[in-house]
Amino acid sequence: MKIPQALIDSLKEVKGFNESTFINTHENEEAPTSIRVNPFKKIDKFNDAEAVIWSEFGKYLPNRPSFTFDPLFHAGTYYVQEASSMYLEHILKKTVDLSQDLKVLDLCAAPGGKSTLIASLLTEDSLLVSNDVIKTRANILSDNLTKWGTMNTVVTNNDPKDFMRLSGFFDVLVIDAPCSGSGLFRKDPEAIKEWSPENVTLCSLRQKRIIGDAWSCLRQGGILIYSTCSYSKAENEEIVDWIEDTFGAEHLCPETKGIGNEVISENSYRFYPDQIKGEGFFIAAFQKKSSEKEVFIRSGKPIKNNNRRTEREIFRNWIEDIDKHTWFEKNDDYFLINPIHEHTISLLQSNFYLRKAGVRMGKLSSKDLIPDHELALSVELSRKVSRVELSLNEAISYLRRDEFSLEEAVKGWSLMTFQDFGLGWAKVLANRVNNYYPKELRILSK
Numbered sequence: 001m002k003i004p005q006a007l008i009d010s011l012k013e014v015k016g017f018n019e020s021t022f023i024n025t026h027e028n029e030e031a032p033t034s035i036r037v038n039p040f041k042k043i044d045k046f047n048d049a050e051a052v053i054w055s056e057f058g059k060y061l062p063n064r065p066s067f068t069f070d071p072l073f074h075a076g077t078y079y080v081q082e083a084s085s086m087y088l089e090h091i092l093k094k095t096v097d098l099s100q101d102l103k104v105l106d107l108c109a110a111p112g113g114k115s116t117l118i119a120s121l122l123t124e125d126s127l128l129v130s131n132d133v134i135k136t137r138a139n140i141l142s143d144n145l146t147k148w149g150t151m152n153t154v155v156t157n158n159d160p161k162d163f164m165r166l167s168g169f170f171d172v173l174v175i176d177a178p179c180s181g182s183g184l185f186r187k188d189p190e191a192i193k194e195w196s197p198e199n200v201t202l203c204s205l206r207q208k209r210i211i212g213d214a215w216s217c218l219r220q221g222g223i224l225i226y227s228t229c230s231y232s233k234a235e236n237e238e239i240v241d242w243i244e245d246t247f248g249a250e251h252l253c254p255e256t257k258g259i260g261n262e263v264i265s266e267n268s269y270r271f272y273p274d275q276i277k278g279e280g281f282f283i284a285a286f287q288k289k290s291s292e293k294e295v296f297i298r299s300g301k302p303i304k305n306n307n308r309r310t311e312r313e314i315f316r317n318w319i320e321d322i323d324k325h326t327w328f329e330k331n332d333d334y335f336l337i338n339p340i341h342e343h344t345i346s347l348l349q350s351n352f353y354l355r356k357a358g359v360r361m362g363k364l365s366s367k368d369l370i371p372d373h374e375l376a377l378s379v380e381l382s383r384k385v386s387r388v389e390l391s392l393n394e395a396i397s398y399l400r401r402d403e404f405s406l407e408e409a410v411k412g413w414s415l416m417t418f419q420d421f422g423l424g425w426a427k428v429l430a431n432r433v434n435n436y437y438p439k440e441l442r443i444l445s446k
């Protein structure tokens with residue numbers, strides 16, 4: 001792997017950069033494999049694996065297994081994530097009171113590494129809005145958050161400037177900005193071909209535009225966390241200076257955890273693969289000092305309609321504690337949400353392209369629910385729902401969407417599980433089983 005000389009030259013004066021070890025690591029060492037476990041779907045599988053020091057949920061694996069052929073991966077019990085980027089957890093814990101109910105925007109969120117991490121840290125009554133401007137990527141983001149299983153998440157597919165409509169609304173704004181990607185060269189050597197000083201300049205301009213567009217949606221006193229997987233100062237320290245100068249934000253510098261002070265560069269944190277067990281990463285936190293006119297969100301009880309009592313009784317069979325929740329209907333689909341978020345979700349619905357809100361439970365037929373895939377992965381699903389535990393081979397077959405049969409299964413909708421974690425639905429008929437695993441998610445590789 002040949003690192004572009006122009007990149008090396010541009011880093012010579014940067015804090016913590018060591019040219020010879022940096023080049024040696026890129027040429028001779030493989031990127032470590034790490035995963036982050038889902039606190040809402042607890043598994044033992046990685047208990048003995050080496051911990052990522054700065055994350056409560058992060059683990060290094062001694063080698064890279066085939067995640068595609070692990071049903072626990074498809075059940076959302078863990079997320080494969082590069083270790084350095086898990087440092088967001090430490091920064092959040094140090095700058096935000098996570099015991100409070102918060103409104104958090106993850107603005108550049110696909111495929112969902114940071115969002116699934118944030119979702120793991122928030123209270124039930126908090127709301128995470130995960131956004132990505134690119135439609136196909138917003139769909140992947142939505143799939144990954146569905147697997148994570150939490151209800152307090154909304155996925156939007158909007159341009160950052162659309163968030164100006166939510167003036168002063170969010171307590172926390174996370175901007176993991178699109179960047180020149182030099183920090184991930186070991187994992188994606190093809191990215192080296194795309195790298196150029198001109199691209200760094202373009203990325204830097206785009207990063208400023210994104211931050212400028214979204215700034216007003218953060219409330220006074222709120223926290224902005226900015227990160228990239230680039231080494232270039234133009235995308236990192238220079239953006240930090242620009243944020244301080246343009247918005248008068250206070251640059252915070254929480255104490256480090258599991259990394260030495262040498263990674264602190266002008267009050268921000270730089271991760272180099274020759275110095276820590278992870279890839280290149282940059283992260284900085286700020287507090288907003290200026291005031292913002294806050295968007296008005298209606299409060300109060302939702303409007304009831306006559307069907308709700310019947311609907312509730314149907315949903316009671318599917319949802320663990322339906323009396324704690326509410327729901328809304330859109331295009332015949334029913335979405336389970338926290339009543340606290342009802343008006344906010346309604347506001348988001350009228351102003352944004354929503355890809356996901358709460359848990360899509362499914363459609364109602366005359367007497368029952370036709371369950372949606374989202375419900376199968378949700379932590380709100382009732383234990384009363386009929387379940388069939390699959391062996392490893394059966395689970396792989398199910399995830400491939402193969403035809404299969406089940407001995408002694410109860411007729412009707414059944415949750416297919418692996419080690420007790422939901423994978424999806426099947427409908428058991430008298431002489432066959434209909435596999436309802438979503439076509440677009442099925443395992444294709446041999």
Ligand SMILES: C[S@@+](CC[C@H](N)C(=O)[O-])C[C@H]1O[C@@H](n2cnc3c(N)ncnc32)[C@H](O)[C@@H]1O
Binds near residue numbers: 179
């Ligand atoms: C570094 S990736 C985000 C990774 C993600 N936070 C995670 O941890 O999985 C940057 C994201 O920004 C999005 N993006 C690209 N151009 C953008 C723009 N002009 N405004 C906002 N987001 C953009 C990309 O689609 C991409 O998903």
